[in-house]
Amino acid sequence: MTETLESLFEPIRARIAAAESQESAEDVLRQVERETLDKGGVVAALLAAIPTLPGPERPLAGKRANELKGAITLALAEARERLATRAMERERAGSGFDATLPGQRAARGGLHPLVAVTRELEDLFTSMGYVVLDGPEIETDYHNFEALNIPRDHPARDMQDTFRLDPEGKLVLRTHTSAVQARGLKRLAEEVRAGRFAPPFRAIVPGKVFRQETTDASHEHTFHQMEGLVVGKDISVGHLIGAMKTLLRGVFGREIEIRLRPGYFPFVEPGFELDARCPFCKEGCSVCKRSTWIELLPCGLVHPNVLKECGLDPEEWSGFAFGLGLSRLVMLRYGIDDVRLLLSGDLRFLEQF
């Protein structure tokens, strides 16, 4: 056991190097591995011979055997790595792989125009201190009608063709987001009773509503509204007009002239139809039907009966409400001429936004 590490390793290193240029490189490497590192290999033989050596030589012989084992292991691993890299390069060259070409882009969706406008309005209103409320689409007849001063057999029920969900008529698909007014007002009354409420209370309720009606370009069984509700002390029509002008300025990006006409809705008194000066023309166009006015925002002061029903004293509290036709607004904003397109799910339509 007088050989140096160098003299033991050199022939093995040479075999490994030679293997790399051969077709069956991995087979040759495996063979070298078997003859050196495996059971019955050179390293094992060196270790087995140690007990036959004179005592003082044993530590050096053990050290040398282990060094040899380490050197072979490393040389084999490096050779295999070089082989793998070369194989990958060959494959890339052959398959036309080009790492500098741009990758394939994953298809990416966009915001539905209804969602985009809703978010914009939510931003606008929350910046003015409003909260965003939600309510169920399957609603009780009570919240949708009765609490809003529309009793059973009242002719005003005919204004909205209703999808009824049970034979007794207790459950409906909500016909308007005004249903959430009743829910909001009742919660508010609880807060007032608990002494937690500091007026005013301001909320908007964007959402889906349903009407059982024949569909055409301007009627759809499912569409979107955004209710607004403000409750406080001494709320007047002046507050209502101010809020509506801010809303229109936010939506159209400039001052929009408005006019109020009387309008009948059982849950407001007085009630109005608010018209906006057509933002698209000066002398009449197809959007405003040549009138230069667009009927956009029914609104009014919350009816005392509604406040009372929901637990708020009308002598003390007052408020205003509005019902923005969100689907209609989106159509105006983007020049969409058929409401049925909005919920059609037709990608040819949606991809335009």
Ligand code: DAH
């Ligand atoms: N809910 C009514 C509808 O869908 C619209 C409406 C009118 C809402 C007047 C209001 C309002 O808040 O004050 O026909």
